[in-house]
Amino acid sequence: MRHITRDRVYSLLIISPSVILIGIFVYGFIAFTGYSSLSKWDALTPDFTFVGLRNYTKLFTIDRFLSDLRNTVTFTLLFLAACLIIGLFLAILLDQRVKGEAVFRSIFLFPMAISYIVTGVVWRWLLNPGTIQTGSSGVNLLFGGGLAQTDFLPGTARNGELLPGSTVDSQTARVALELLPNPTLSVFLGYDRTRNDQRGGIADEGNTFLDASEISLSWTPVPSIYFFGSYRIEKSSEVPEPRRLTTTSLNWSPFPLGTLRLSLRYEEFSDTLLESQSRIYGPAVRWYFNPISYLEVYWESFETESILQRFDRETLAATLRVGF
Numbered sequence: 001m002r003h004i005t006r007d008r009v010y011s012l013l014i015i016s017p018s019v020i021l022i023g024i025f026v027y028g029f030i031a032f033t034g035y036s037s038l039s040k041w042d043a044l045t046p047d048f049t050f051v052g053l054r055n056y057t058k059l060f061t062i063d064r065f066l067s068d069l070r071n072t073v074t075f076t077l078l079f080l081a082a083c084l085i086i087g088l089f090l091a092i093l094l095d096q097r098v099k100g101e102a103v104f105r106s107i108f109l110f111p112m113a114i115s116y117i118v119t120g121v122v123w124r125w126l127l128n129p130g131t132i133q134t135g136s137s138g139v140n141l142l143f144g145g146g147l148a149q150t151d152f153l154p155g156t157a158r159n160g161e162l163l164p165g166s167t168v169d170s171q172t173a174r175v176a177l178e179l180l181p182n183p184t185l186s187v188f189l190g191y192d193r194t195r196n197d198q199r200g201g202i203a204d205e206g207n208t209f210l211d212a213s214e215i216s217l218s219w220t221p222v223p224s225i226y227f228f229g230s231y232r233i234e235k236s237s238e239v240p241e242p243r244r245l246t247t248t249s250l251n252w253s254p255f256p257l258g259t260l261r262l263s264l265r266y267e268e269f270s271d272t273l274l275e276s277q278s279r280i281y282g283p284a285v286r287w288y289f290n291p292i293s294y295l296e297v298y299w300e301s302f303e304t305e306s307i308l309q310r311f312d313r314e315t316l317a318a319t320l321r322v323g324f
Helices: 006-037 054-059 063-094 101-113 116-126 139-144
Strands: 148-151 167-182 185-199 206-219 225-236 243-252 260-271 276-290 293-305 310-321
Antiparallel strands (some): 185 206, 206 225, 225 243, 243 260
16 A cells, blocks of 8 residues: 555645646536436427437438437538548658658648638638628639529528528629728728529519629827727618618727737627628737737627517627748
């Protein structure tokens, strides 16, 4: 039997809070979730009546769950196989002393310095097909240039209703003009027109349009101060009333080369149809380690008020970006 020493007691005291918290908030919640899955609790009101495996039996009768399960298994198998085969191949290449090995090794290792969450968000933006109201987005805009086009999958929603067998062809055209009265002032004028052509489905086929006009102002009175403001009006052929969006931001860099940037942001959205108005405002501090890497901490308040409800939310967050 080992003797209990002072260092051993100190070690146990130091790690005991972590062990207790992990036991409660990780394994305790896992056990609670498992027990809840065996109960009759299927609504907002808790009901711990024991029903055994009935919930799991019912789950395997839902087509959506079976489809998700097949997709997950297929993706997992292909992902593991690709990682093992391609990873082994790349590892062998790194050890063969081929020409340009240093460049290849850098390209291979750089993505590992980027958070998987950041990578996932970027790919989500790139592969986002857009909506009927706003048109194309992500890589669709790159392929279409100023005139983007997207064919949506069958079953596209329109006015919140799913239309089986329908497709929507969305096209967006933009005309923009930028004025530079002097090196410190920039005025941007833009006009967007999105056309959605619906074909098939249970509803009548037809075209809908979304027109958007925007004006923005960028002003840098001194090198350390930057002001930006924009005003945008959106009008849809399906909605009689326009939607107005206002954005205002003020940035101040007190140190040379902009290593530290302080900013204030104010955004306002107005929808006259629902008599709603939303506001987002708050300060932010951004510190640049190098020209493409920074740490940003910001606080924002979100307020929305309409004839239906009022909602307030406050957010405090931090973002770390590392670039190479």
